[in-house]
Amino acid sequence: MAGRAFVVTSGKGGVGKTTVTANLGVALALRSKRTCVIDSDIGLRNLDVVMGLENRIVYDLVDVIEGTCRLKQALIKHRKADRLFLLPASQTRNKEAVSPEQMKDLIAKLKDEEEFDYILVDSPAGIERGFKNAIAGADEAFIVTTPEVSAIRDADRIIGLLQAAEMYEPRLIINRLSMEMVRKGDMMDQDDIIDILAIDLLGIVPEDEEIVVSTNMGVPIVLAENSRSAGAFRRIARRIEGENVPVWPMGEAEEGLIARFRRLFGLNRKEPKRV
Amino acid sequence: MASRASNAVEIKGYGNDVNIILNDEAAFSDVEAELIRRLEDSDRFFSGVAIILDVGDRVLDGKECERLNEILCDRFNLTVSAVRSRSDETQEVVGKVGWKIETQHAVSVQQQKKKKRKASAGRRSDTILIRRTLRSGQREWHQGNIVIVGDVNPGAEVVATGDVVVMGTLRGVAHAGAEGNTSAVIIALSLRPIQLRIAEYIGRSPDLDLEVDNIPEMASVEDGNIIIRKLK
Numbered sequence: 001m002a003g004r005a006f007v008v009t010s011g012k013g014g015v016g017k018t019t020v021t022a023n024l025g026v027a028l029a030l031r032s033k034r035t036c037v038i039d040s041d042i043g044l045r046n047l048d049v050v051m052g053l054e055n056r057i058v059y060d061l062v063d064v065i066e067g068t069c070r071l072k073q074a075l076i077k078h079r080k081a082d083r084l085f086l087l088p089a090s091q092t093r094n095k096e097a098v099s100p101e102q103m104k105d106l107i108a109k110l111k112d113e114e115e116f117d118y119i120l121v122d123s124p125a126g127i128e129r130g131f132k133n134a135i136a137g138a139d140e141a142f143i144v145t146t147p148e149v150s151a152i153r154d155a156d157r158i159i160g161l162l163q164a165a166e167m168y169e170p171r172l173i174i175n176r177l178s179m180e181m182v183r184k185g186d187m188m189d190q191d192d193i194i195d196i197l198a199i200d201l202l203g204i205v206p207e208d209e210e211i212v213v214s215t216n217m218g219v220p221i222v223l224a225e226n227s228r229s230a231g232a233f234r235r236i237a238r239r240i241e242g243e244n245v246p247v248w249p250m251g252e253a254e255e256g257l258i259a260r261f262r263r264l265f266g267l268n269r270k271e272p273k274r275v
Numbered sequence: 276m277a278s279r280a281s282n283a284v285e286i287k288g289y290g291n292d293v294n295i296i297l298n299d300e301a302a303f304s305d306v307e308a309e310l311i312r313r314l315e316d317s318d319r320f321f322s323g324v325a326i327i328l329d330v331g332d333r334v335l336d337g338k339e340c341e342r343l344n345e346i347l348c349d350r351f352n353l354t355v356s357a358v359r360s361r362s363d364e365t366q367e368v369v370g371k372v373g374w375k376i377e378t379q380h381a382v383s384v385q386q387q388k389k390k391k392r393k394a395s396a397g398r399r400s401d402t403i404l405i406r407r408t409l410r411s412g413q414r415e416w417h418q419g420n421i422v423i424v425g426d427v428n429p430g431a432e433v434v435a436t437g438d439v440v441v442m443g444t445l446r447g448v449a450h451a452g453a454e455g456n457t458s459a460v461i462i463a464l465s466l467r468p469i470q471l472r473i474a475e476y477i478g479r480s481p482d483l484d485l486e487v488d489n490i491p492e493m494a495s496v497e498d499g500n501i502i503i504r505k506l507k
Contacts, residue, residue, distance in 0.1 A: 149429075153411050156428050160410030196428055196446070198408060 003111040005119040006240075007138035009162075011154030013125030015146045016175040019211060020233075021122040022050045023222040027237035029084035030222070033117040036075065036110055038087045040134040041124035042097060045089035051078065052218025053086050062090040062097045064106065071109060080223055085116075095129040100136035107137030118240075127161060135162065141170035142202060147177055147188040152196055159199060171202035173236065178207040190248075203236035204248050205229050283309040286317070288455030288474075293324055294359075295347075299331035303339055307346070314351045316499035317475065322352045327377065329359040340368050402437070409433065409447065416453075429469055438462070444489075448472070457496045462506060466492040476501050 008021045018039075025037040039047035042062065048054040059074035064087070078084040090097065103121075110116050123134035135141065141162050145155040155172075162170050174190055181187035194201060208229035214221040222233045238245050283301035287294045297306050314321060328347070335343075347353045357377040358369045366376050401419030411430025415421060420437035431447035433439050438460050439451045445463035450472035452459030457474040471478040471494050478494065478501035491506040 153430050156411035156430060160413050163410075195444075196426075198426070 003116045003119060004140070005107050005111070005121065005138045006140050006142055007121045007123050007135045008142045008144060009123035009131065009134060009158055010125065010144040010151070011127065011158040012145070012151040015144050015151050016205070017125075017144050018046045018050050018122050019215065019221075020142070020144050020173060020175065020205070021120050022047060022220045023230075023233040024237055024240070025051075025084050025086075025118075025120050026078070026081045026220045026222045027234050028118050028120075028240065029078070029081040031237060031241065032083060033241075034083050034115065035118045035120070036085045036087060036114070036116045037120045037122065038106075039089040039122050040098075040103070041122060041130060042089045043091065043094040044124065045091050047122050048076075048086060048088045049218060050215050051086055051220060053078065053088070054218075057088050060088045060090040061106075062093050065098055065102045071106075071114065075114075080219075095124070095133060098133050100132050103133045103136040105137075127157065131158075131161075135165060135167065138167070141167050142173055143170050143197070143199065144173045144175055145193065145197070146175050147182075147190075147193060152188075152193060156197055159197060169200065171200050172197060173202050174204045176207045177204050201247055202239060203232060205232040205236075284313055286313060286321075286455060286457070293321065293326045293455070294329050295326050296329040297331070297333060299333035307342060310343075310346055311350075314346070314353075323354075325354040325356040327357050327359060328355050328374075330362075330365060331359075332361050333365060334362050335365045335368050337368055337371065340372050344372050344374075408443065411447075427463075435459070459495075461494040462491065464491050465489045466494065466503060471501055473501055 008017045008024075010017050018041075021037055025035050029035045037047060037051075038061065039045050040061070041047070045060075048057055053076050056076050059069040061074070063069045064071050064074045074087055075085040076088065078086065107119055107121075110119050119137075121134050121138060124130035143155050143158060145151045159170055162168075172194070174193060177190070178187055182189045190201065190204060206228050208221070208227055210224065210227045211221055211229060214224065214227075221227050222230045224230055235245055235247070239247075283298045283305045285296040285298070287296065295310070297310070301309075326347070328343070344355075347355060355374050357375045358366075359377045360366050360369065369376060402422060403417050403419065404422045404424065405415060406424040408425035409415060409423060409427045409431035411428050414432040414434070415423070416434040418436050420440070421433055421435040422440045422442065423433060424442045426443040427433055427441050427445045427447040427449065429446045432450070433441070433447070434450045434453050436452065436454045436456065436459075439449045439462070441449070441461075441463040443463070444465040445461070445468050447468065448470045449461045449463075449468060451461045452474040453472075455474050457476070459473055461471055461473065467480075469480065473494065473496045476496050476499070492503050493506045494501050494503045496502070
């Protein structure tokens, strides 16, 4: 079966693209899938740090594209998840060093020659060259957003741009959702978000302080058995594989569909705050 | 009564020109009152602007002409760059005040009215229908009316010289009557905009009386403000 390439993007910076990419990469690899994560944020690379692989970088994405090295030489295998490979970005170059065409070719190579089952491209923030490079070779897009207005504004812009690039069905990951704040009425819930963004929900990752710790240690949280967000990432990995598991462990699967039906029949309850 | 008065004067913008059109069937006193009211509401917007005064078939006498000069030039600081008139008498009188005439061919009143009706009907029915949700950063502009079947998300803009109708939730910015038509309206199934604009009027959400239910509503200009009413 041919490999699938996903781009993890958001528009807004700091909503969790890199964290999501690292953890989904590990989760898929732990399910015995040959997985490659690519950091396309040239000049501001972070994926290597979050995965604890920064001191093992010899060659990077730009080296591969410029032909300085072979693809295999740049791929770094993760110690704990041995089916997971990282293709790091360059830190000393910038996004002009790579073109969308070159990214397309690279991903084709990863699918054909290296036979990866899954390729996850960590996109930089923004809508310029870095974003265009990141989406170039992708089959599908995952949009990461947090439950707050500016992130959603940017996510909506990105969805519009993706649709213009003929990627019509991006899926949504809501990151850093705090049920406590939602209950208090201080935070938007998934229905509010999907009401505006109107795309299918892939998963929800709850707010989790442990992520800060794990990032600093360079150990993706999915490797820690008991954390709340780890469970969420594992669930998302299963949904990527096609399993119909609930998005949120309260037994409500297909949240997106329910929200859409409610809207269709005008059953949306009054909003407590403006979005 | 009220509706007649509100048509006594029309202010239309065409590109860089502002036309002040006096309804040639309205009584002069109505025209006077409406003119003062409209210019007061628009206040600084028209100060220093050169306008074309369109009086159509109206016959003005010397006193009425003086009065118009008083209102337009002295009080509101406009410059009358030309007067459009189909009446010979008016043209003479206007010349005496020092205004330039922009002559129209002597077409019969009937024919003129027919032409007007046809032209405005064409304008009214020049409507485009867009069947998708406008996302943040997208903008649709049209000479005529726009109907959106979908939502208009925050960060998106709809601009029309005519009306704007959103068959969905309007959360972005809508501008109707973009070339100066203050009778244009904005309608949405759910009106929750960041900003509404009709002609030169702007309404922001804290100032607009927005209900949060999903009830179809219409925004229009009344007395110099944007008013929102339920769509009946």
